[in-house]
Amino acid sequence: MLLSWTSRCLLRPLALSRWSARRSVMDLHAVVSHLNALAPPGLAESWDNVGLLVEPSPPHVVHKLLLTNDLTEDVLEEAIVLGADMVLSYHPPIFKPLKRLTCGNWKERLVVKALEKRLAVYSPHTAYDALRDGVNDWLGRAIGPCVSSPLRASSSLSHPGGRVHVVEFSADLSESLVERVRCLQGVRLRSFTVREDGQDRTRVRLSCSQNALQQVMAVLEEDARVYSGVELLSLQKPPLTDTGMGRLCILTQTVSVATAVERVKAHLGLNHLRLALGRGKTLDSPVSSVAVCAGSGSSVLSGVSADLYLTGEMSHHDVLDAVAEGRSVILSEHSNSERGFLKDLRGKIAERLEGKVQVTVSQSDRDPLEVV
Structure with a gap:
């Protein structure tokens, strides 16, 4: 049956809008990169569990992102019905280590079902508390x-190259140890001259990561004279004022x-x-x-x-x-003091993702306590 010219004109915008909706997607890792830029995970408390917590097997693209304060089973069902590809849960649904993934525990069921339904899960938590x-x-x-x-x-987010320690010792005592330390991965080394007791002495100062520090000290321990004069300083970044x-x-x-x-x-x-x-x-x-x-x-x-x-x-x-x-x-x-922020966060995320991902706020999310 032939459609009238009017019918074709009416249906064309609908078809185009559906095509545009299908095209409005973003790769999962691109979305995570944008979310990390909005609230750097390095700002989160050390005890927290932030970032991408559940990742479906690649490739995974995000068309719709659901925001919630807590990822409960009701919210997960809402995400599935909405056709979401990703959930941002302010509180991390995975906090304590999981030893198994079964259907006997509600938090384990969340992870199992999220993977079955190809739903990514991300949590910013205390990164947004600090921001x-x-x-x-x-x-x-x-x-x-x-x-x-x-x-x-x-504190500032990180040290360049992950270097968090400075080690200083006398180079005059063992040149061979200096060369061995210089060859270690993750070590930046320089030498300089100091004047002590009327004599010039060569000192070595190096910066290294926590992992490299153990290797450095293992080398220096081989010479008791060198090791006895080692000075160690743990670096701290200056505080962020705001x-x-x-x-x-x-x-x-x-x-x-x-x-x-x-x-x-x-x-x-x-x-x-x-x-x-x-x-x-x-x-x-x-x-x-x-x-x-x-x-x-x-x-x-x-x-x-x-x-x-x-x-x-x-x-x-x-x-x-x-x-x-x-x-x-x-x-x-607890969650009543945070939930309303999701409406503000929705606008920030939508703008950051340049409208390529639909961002919605959960209607099922609520505080478990109420006054009765």
């Missing part, structure tokens, strides 16, 4: 305009505790929060400084001088400590 304009800056804006700075500054865990927010306009509570409710889309008033404080007490830590804030907020602590959860005794110091505490539950 400027990340989750903590987003949470701090709940109470109003402010100037923020990290509570615990991060990057780190938690935020101290100095408000441009003082508000009351009651106003702060209402603004946090509105920002997080919650009807209820938990509030502990600092000793001697009331709902009308002024708030000009807020210490913020999305998620679990006890270790980051402890002892920080601020009128108000804002976090997802704190232990009972840490709340008592804060109250005794005259600091009020707002608790929203």
